[in-house]
Amino acid sequence: MLRILEEYHVKDIGYQQLDESTLQTLNKNEIHTLDKKESCLITTNYVGNRNSIYLKNCIFKEMDISETHIDKAVFINCMFNDVTIKNTGFSYGVFINCCFISTNFISVNLDYSNFIGCYFKGTFMYKCKLNYAKFISSNYDDITIDLDNKSPDFSETINLIVDNKEIINNQINTNKKEVIEMDTNNYESKIISNDLFDATYEIDHTKIYSKCVFNKTPMVSLENGPDFKECTFKGISFPHMYKISFSGSRFESCSFDELVMKCHFDDCSFDDQSHFMDFQYCNFANIQLSDEMLNTLKKQSKDCYFTNNEATNEHTIDDEFHQLIEPLYEKYEEDQQLIQRLRNEEKKKPEVKDYINSLSDAEKIEFMSVIFSNFSSQPDI
Numbered sequence: 537m538l539r540i541l542e543e544y545h546v547k548d549i550g551y552q553q554l555d556e557s558t559l560q561t562l563n564k565n566e567i568h569t570l571d572k573k574e575s576c577l578i579t580t581n582y583v584g585n586r587n588s589i590y591l592k593n594c595i596f597k598e599m600d601i602s603e604t605h606i607d608k609a610v611f612i613n614c615m616f617n618d619v620t621i622k623n624t625g626f627s628y629g630v631f632i633n634c635c636f637i638s639t640n641f642i643s644v645n646l647d648y649s650n651f652i653g654c655y656f657k658g659t660f661m662y663k664c665k666l667n668y669a670k671f672i673s674s675n676y677d678d679i680t681i682d683l684d685n686k687s688p689d690f691s692e693t694i695n696l697i698v699d700n701k702e703i704i705n706n707q708i709n710t711n712k713k714e715v716i717e718m719d720t721n722n723y724e725s726k727i728i729s730n731d732l733f734d735a736t737y738e739i740d741h742t743k744i745y746s747k748c749v750f751n752k753t754p755m756v757s758l759e760n761g762p763d764f765k766e767c768t769f770k771g772i773s774f775p776h777m778y779k780i781s782f783s784g785s786r787f788e789s790c791s792f793d794e795l796v797m798k799c800h801f802d803d804c805s806f807d808d809q810s811h812f813m814d815f816q817y818c819n820f821a822n823i824q825l826s827d828e829m830l831n832t833l834k835k836q837s838k839d840c841y842f843t844n845n846e847a848t849n850e851h852t853i854d855d856e857f858h859q860l861i862e863p864l865y866e867k868y869e870e871d872q873q874l875i876q877r878l879r880n881e882e883k884k885k886p887e888v889k890d891y892i893n894s895l896s897d898a899e900k901i902e903f904m905s906v907i908f909s910n911f912s913s914q915p916d917i
Contacts, residue, residue: 540650544612544632549653549673551635552613554595618779618798627665638779638798640819640841651676658763658781658800660819667694680783680802680821689821812836 541547559577562570567580572590581600588608595615605625613633622642629649638658645665654674661681676698682689729746733753741761748764752771759778766784776794784803791811798817805824815837823842825833834842895903 540630540652541632544610544630546612546632549633551615551633551653551655552593554593554613554615556595556597559593559595638800658779660800660802660821661691662689662821664691666696667692668696669693670697670699672697672699680800682821806833814838815840 554575556577559575561577561579562573564580567578567582568584570589570591571586573594574592576591576594578594578596579599581602583601583603585605586607588610589606590610590612591614592612593614594611595617596619597615598618600620600622601624602620602622603624606629609626609629611629611631611634614631615635616637616639617635618638619636620640620642621644622640623644625645626649627645627647629646631649631651631654633653634651635655636657636659639656639660641659641661641664643663644661646669647665647667649666649669650672651670651674652672654671656675656679659679661679664681666681681691681693683693684690726742727744727746728740728748730748731745732749733751735752735754737750737753739753739755739758739762741758743762744765745762745767746765747767749768750770750772753769755772755775757775757777758780759776761780763781764783764785765781767782768786768788769790770788771790772787773791773793774796777796777799779798781800782804783800785801785805787804787806787810789807789809791813792815793811793813795813796815796818799815800819801823802819802821803823804820806829808826808829810825810829812833813836815833816839818837818840820833820837820840820842823830834840892900892903
């Protein structure tokens with residue numbers, strides 16, 4: 537890690553807050569001729585291959601990077617805010633002190649890449665390659681990534697290294713106020729865990745709620761916070777929401793009657809009393825709900841990402857197949873035993889073979905039915 541930091545002349549660990557108003561906004565032509573740049577704002581989609589790129593103190597905002605391959609990509613103290621990176625190759629990429637907010641990596645090659653001092657919030661990785669990648673002093677565990685090798689969204693992580701020994705709060709940087717949510721003590725002070733809130737509670741937009749229960753708690757318009765993790769919501773009517781994460785939460789008799797945009801519902805479950813109205817650009821990864829409710833949700837969704845939600849149906853079909861095939865296996869075993877009995881009888885009584893051969897087809901069928909009937913009432917030999 538020290539070698540990489542020295543190579544790119546980086547002394548401090550942790551993303552330094554950037555002032556968007558001071559950055560140069562690049563136009564489409566400037567973006568596609570980009571090679572080495574500092575202090576710029578990029579809001580236009582990028583498509584194309586490059587040999588190398590070096591960006592420092594830049595913000596990528598509400599844009600897509602797709603169908604791109606960069607042999608040597610270096611990003612230092614850059615923010616990716618509401619960005620989708622798809623069908624792209626960043627193998628051997630270097631990400632130092634970068635911040636990823638509501639960022640989706642879809643089919644991205646990140647083999648042998650280095651993430652040093654990076655922060656992830658609401659970040660998803662689908663069908664990515666992370667073999668031999670390194671996450672140093674970064675909150676890798678907060679990335680939603682599918683590691684089930686039977687899943688269509690499986691991401692490869694052979695020999696991936698996660699080292700948090702030098703966690704962000706131990707950074708050299710002395711101006712901690714400029715570091716975005718990297719101080720562990722400050723982060724933990726924002727978490728409210730294992731609490732119960734009723735109709736009298738007012739939601740704190742600056743908090744992170746973990747494993748809490750909200751029973752008919754009033755909700756006002758929610759934008760960019762708070763975040764919920766493994767919480768339970770009962771009888772709640774949700775308002776307009778923008779960029780809220782509900783990772784691992786359960787919804788019981790809840791209604792979504794206003795626009796829900798760019799929210800994350802990974803690993804969430806919805807009961808049959810849920811009501812859906814208008815979802816746009818949301819993530820529904822591994823959600824649990826009935827087929828009927830899933831169809832309703834999809835009809836009320838626009839440009840949303842659904843993945844693995846049919847796995848339950850596939851599993852059910854697989855179970856039904858085994859239930860159907862199992863009796864056939866049992867019948868096969870019985871037939872093999874019967875054949876062996878007949879062979880034993882044939883050895884004992886050679887005249888039986890001649891007798892069977894002398895029978896007509898109809899007589900053979902009648903004879904075999906008698907044999908089956910007799911053997912079915914006898915113990916196995």
